[in-house]
Amino acid sequence: MTTQPCQSLKLFFQVADVILFDPRNCGKSEPCRIELCSLEHYIDDVEAIRQHFNIDPDRFFVFGQSYGSIVALGYAISYQDSLKKLLLIGAVASSCVL
Numbered sequence: 838m839t840t841q842p843c844q845s846l847k848l849f850f851q852v853a854d855v856i857l858f859d860p861r862n863c864g865k866s867e868p869c870r871i872e873l874c875s876l877e878h879y880i881d882d883v884e885a886i887r888q889h890f891n892i893d894p895d896r897f898f899v900f901g902q903s904y905g906s907i908v909a910l911g912y913a914i915s916y917q918d919s920l921k922k923l924l925l926i927g928a929v930a931s932s933c934v935l
Contacts, residue, residue, distance in 0.1 A: 853898070856886060860908070880911040887919060898922045903929065 849855050859866040861882065862874045887897055897920045901909025906928035913923045 849900070856890065858882075858886060860905075876908065876911055879908045880915050883908065883912045884916050884919060894919045895921050898924065900924045900926070901928070902926045 860874070860879050861869050862871070883899065887894075899909045899912055899920050899922070901907070901924070903926075906925040909923060909925060910928070913920060
């Protein structure tokens with residue numbers, strides 16, 4: 838969930854196709870209105886990316902690091918049938934967030 842991958846993610850580049858993206862209004866993404874930058878929007882953006890690239894759920898692995906782990910976990914909860922595996926590194930989560 839970021840264009841700045843950690844060292845452990847770099848291993849995936851050798852064995853899988855990896856899509857990196859910056860969430861709305863972050864990093865290299867285009868600016869947008871702040872009300873469009875909610876956790877729900879970020880979660881829906883992951884699904885939009887999966888659909889845009891026509892990735893079969895049986896081949897879709899979602900990785901989240903730090904804040905991206907909250908988005909990835911939210912995606913797994915909201916779109917349970919749209920991913921095969923979930924990988925969280927440096928995860929932070931709370932029932933009050935999700």
